[in-house]
Amino acid sequence: MATYTLWNTLQQYKVIIPIIQRDYAQGRKDDRQIEQIRKGFIKNLFDHLVSSVPLELDFIYGALHQDELELLDGQQRLTTLFLLHWYLANRTEEKLQKIEIKKNLSQFTYQTRVSSRMFISELIQHGHEIQIKQVAEDNKLSSMIENEAWYLAIWKKDPTVISMLTVLDEIHSQFQALVNYSEITAIELWKALTIDKVLCFYLLPMNDFALSEELYIKMNARGVQLTEFENFKAWLQGYLEKSIDNETRKDFFNQIDREWTDYLWTLKQFSSKSKDTNKPHNLNFDEMYMQLFKSCLLCHSYVLATFKNAKTESTYDKDEKSLVSRLRKNLIITTDEYEVLLGNANSQVQIMQNIYRFFEFLKNYSGEENIQGILLNIFNSKDSSYEAQAQFAILYFYNAYINNESQFDDWFNVTKRLVNNAKNYFNAEKDLISVLDAINHLAVEISENNILDKIRSLTETSEIFKKLTTAFDKQHIEHEIEKAELIHHNAAWKSLFRKYEKHDYFYGQISFLIDYAKDEGNQNVSMDIFTKYAEISSKIFTDKFLKDEDYIFHRSLLSIGDYLVKDGSNWSFGRQVFNTVRQRNENWRKVFEDKDRRKMLKTLLNQINEGSEFESLKNIISNNISQVKDWRSYFIKAPKTIKYCQKYQIRFHNENEIYLLSSRQMNGAHAELRTYVLYSKLLKIGFDESKVQYVEVATSSENPSLIVKLKDLPILRVKFEAGSFKNDFLMQDSVINEEHGSEYAELLMRPEYAKVIDLEKELISWVEVQEVA
Structure with missing residues (x-):
């Protein structure tokens, strides 16, 4: 079957997006999955244009009416290709046949909305006026277009136009990144696009199949693309033809459609009834399948070797850009990336066997361990963590290398304890890879052996012990060895x-x-x-x-x-x-x-x-x-001091400088230990809260204090500094302290303040020796 490019299609036909089609969607801004599709698709297009390796964009379905092609399926892909053509044509400084380019691009139009059709027409006619190269780094191409005199305000409410502008921003961003680190030019990519026919597709005219009007309406009114899993499954079936024999491949995909589907349906029902608010409750069936495949791929030994040998940055749990993160969070993976992940023919056979064993284990498992909980954790894409993926790997590697029902409980419990107490707290991607690699090696080492016998035989000098210490603390490994030895006896x-x-x-x-x-x-x-x-x-x-x-x-x-x-x-x-x-x-x-x-x-x-x-x-x-007789006595005798510490933490500089933290840092509200004890004791002996107030601070440059307000008397302010309480009196226009001599002494001797001063002395006596730093 012959292949087409958008360029030669536009030279032959007027390409029409019919009125029954939905709006252009690849530029939706508030949809994380659409964003991943957009970025991945455009990157894939640029990668192939730069390398000149042909990329087939599958089938485009349409109805041919003389010189018009009315699209039935392929709207999203062709619209993005159209925008890429427009961008490269107007980005290049080479002398191109602008009139011919405009004529060809004008062959592409939308009938879904009048405003969409008008925008495309104006964009084509005025494209050469837009100085794309002048878009500042902190600005967007869409902003420049919106500031053009021909741009109409009505377009800001057209979903297709909004989407197109978002995609143009992404095209510009990715092209600019290419320019910044390579010598690639727009004219080179334009030639790859229009002359070398790098990006192509199959055109299937539906007229040949006597498509009824009713079916045509159903296809278009549906407005729903094939799911990622449906596309992946179709691609995978074709891709594995050379490496997997026909019978094995047929059985594998039959299981997907039958028994494995039954298992996931049961799991979906289990999730919907779960009372655990941390577990997902409205699971999408296809997304469940897709996540399982991606998590299995991430565990696959070929993939592990690839990631382990690559330079990995400190990528945090919430990251959604790296390949590891996209695998574990069920985001978009391109077919090119899948090809790398699946590896050579032997690797493909192995991963299919492992997935087959994995699903067979899941549907037949009747033990007591909560494997459903582990699966639900990886389906929870909003909070899917490195730890959740590591726990999933426990199940995967068991089926890949051990697969002995009598050994599962011991394997599950030993490895789950190690994973739950992994080094570095799963702070980064490399920590996850280290854990997966260690579990992988341990499963290979155990193979058909008794798990606890193998664990108890580990020594510090053995290679597997050394491998485990790359991911887990030595003391935790030794703890498992000690328990295995006790169980042996x-x-x-x-x-x-x-x-x-x-x-x-x-x-x-x-x-x-x-x-x-x-x-x-x-x-x-x-x-x-x-x-x-x-x-x-x-x-x-x-x-x-x-x-x-x-x-x-x-x-x-x-x-x-x-x-x-x-x-x-x-x-x-x-x-x-x-x-x-x-x-x-x-x-x-x-x-x-x-x-x-x-x-x-x-x-x-x-x-x-x-x-x-x-x-x-x-x-x-x-x-x-x-x-x-030290600082501990204050916490023991005054439990409110601990209550103040909402995160159960204090800042201890020395015996006489201890702060109670309401959060974790000194730039959050905090109190000083002894003055807070004084405050709590005064309340306890009957002082009203209107008379005794505690003044927190949220900076290290000020000290917290206690103030005592008594009727017709100056306000007494109490601080604790350098091993003793410091008292001063706040007058209307001044502060009276020790430097004021007799005036200060007279105020301090007032009987109304006696209980405060006596309590200060008592608190000082709680500690025998005070060391001032």
Whole structure:
């Protein structure tokens, strides 16, 4: 079948977008998927024009009436091609046959709206007047066009015109980028477009098929293009003809249409009934299929090798431009990119086999693990994260290399714990690739072996151990080895570990509990002692205790020692959030894993009686408080100080310079520790809030303060600086402080201020030694 270009088509026919067609849509601004299609399609066009490698744009369907071609399908592609022709013709400085160009371009028209037809006509007639090269970097080609004298205000309400201007901006932006890093010229691309016939398509006249008027109306009134999945599926069937034998290929695509579709339908129903607000509830069937294929491609070993060897920048979770991000967030991938991802014939065979096994596993799985939750996480494109893709990879690599039903639970739990506690918190694309690569190698290493036997045999010098440390902390790997060794000697450990590994706050990391159960020589681990500590810890580390309004647990642990953990420039009491890897690791996990803090926690757990946990914690505070003679005493005796810290964080410069943070930074509202304790104590002994007010600040250049307003008396302002309370009095026009001698002393001795001054002295006495930095 002969191929056509838009240019030679316009030389033969008047190309008409009939009135029944919809508006031009590739320039819609508020549709993320359309934006991806637009950018990807235009990039693909430019890539082929620059390389002179022909690009076939599939079939264009139309009805031929003598010298007119009325488009039935292909409107979007041909309109974008038309705009590309207009742009290159008017961008070049070479002497072209402008009259002939205008004549040919005028063969393209819209009948959907009168205003659209007028705009196209005017754009063609005045295109040579627009100085495209003069468009400033901070401006747009569309703005220049809109400022032309011939541009009509009515066009600002025409969706087709708005769309065309957006596409012209994208064409200009991408061409300008080409010019900036190469010596390419507009005339070279114009020749590739009109003479070399680089961009072509098949023209299928529907007249030959005796198309009825009724069917014609249905085709056009539908106004819906084939979905990305429908296009991808059709392309893939053709592309795999050379690498996959006919029977295998036929079976694969039959499964897509039948049993695998049934599974996704069931999953869709499961999602719609889920009460989890973090899971998607209105899934699009084709998008589900497309996401699964893209996630599988991202895991494919050939692809992993490609990404791993490429230079990856620090691409964050919300990125939507890189290929990795577009794969995991179900955005547009061009056919050229798919060809690279699928690799050679052997790679194509492997990826098809892996996807086949993967779907067969999904439809037949009847175990207890929540694999539906993992799938729903990758379908949630708004919040799809690196971590969600890594968890998906656990399922993919199992089916690719292990595929042993008796081993799935162990594989799933070991790798999920590693993924949930990965290095670097999945901050960037390269972190995801490292995790996928490590899991891939581990699955290959295990193959047909017993998973726990393989894990317990790992040594620091082995290649697979070294590979795992590129993605996971050494201590977490060693933790899995230790548990596998214990299970090897006593299978009862497995169910016991599993019970506490699923705890929300432990999140798979229970090494501190194993450590508590070891004998003095660290040779033996007592199951009874482990169970004892695990039971108490699993009760304490719950919302009941961690969200207690009196902060009994935090204060009791503080009474034993300084357990606060470093978090950037701040110190944290331990927050009640654990949704991301970062939140889990920079939280109570640091208490569990730090040697000294572990001892503090163990000391506390040893003093808790099961069944009377709150009373035990209160007793710990009352028994220890008299021995606490440093800054901790303020938090222990005044729980409102912790309540003030909405993110459970403080800024600690030294013993005498401690700030309570309402957020995470000093440019947010914050209070000073001792003055805030004074404020809370004054309220507690009966001062009215109208008389005692706390003055927060949101800058490091000022100090927070407490002010006391008593009737007919100057306002007392209290600050804490250099290890002591500083009092001054705010008069109407002046401030009276220590430098005012007797006048200041007389005010300070007023009996109305006595309770404030006495409390200041008491608070100072709480700390025996104050070191001034």
